[in-house]
Amino acid sequence: MRNVCVFCGGEVENHVTRVIIETGDNIIIVENVPAGVCTRCGEKEFSPEVVRRLEHVRREQVTADRELRVPVVEFEAVPA
Numbered sequence: 389m390r391n392v393c394v395f396c397g398g399e400v401e402n403h404v405t406r407v408i409i410e411t412g413d414n415i416i417i418v419e420n421v422p423a424g425v426c427t428r429c430g431e432k433e434f435s436p437e438v439v440r441r442l443e444h445v446r447r448e449q450v451t452a453d454r455e456l457r458v459p460v461v462e463f464e465a466v467p468a
């Protein structure tokens with residue numbers, strides 16, 4: 389799959405990428421997701437099959453392969 393970015397006309401190359409799915413206060417990180425990534429603007433596009441599988445992760449209880457600690461910072465608490 390090598391084509392042209394619909395947003396900027398840049399070249400799209402196949403990569404694996406990290407997708408972050410947020411549902412309320414839950415965040416699920418999916419690693420090594422096949423995607424077309426624009427070399428110019430960084431826009432990612434996914435095949436219908438990949439989108440379907442990511443929707444499965446969003447909807448269903450999936451077993452985590454590993455877990456990360458995720459810091460949460462309020463912007464107002466960040467020094468200027």
Ligand SMILES: [Zn+2]
Nearest residue numbers: 393396426429
């Ligand atoms: Zn682009």
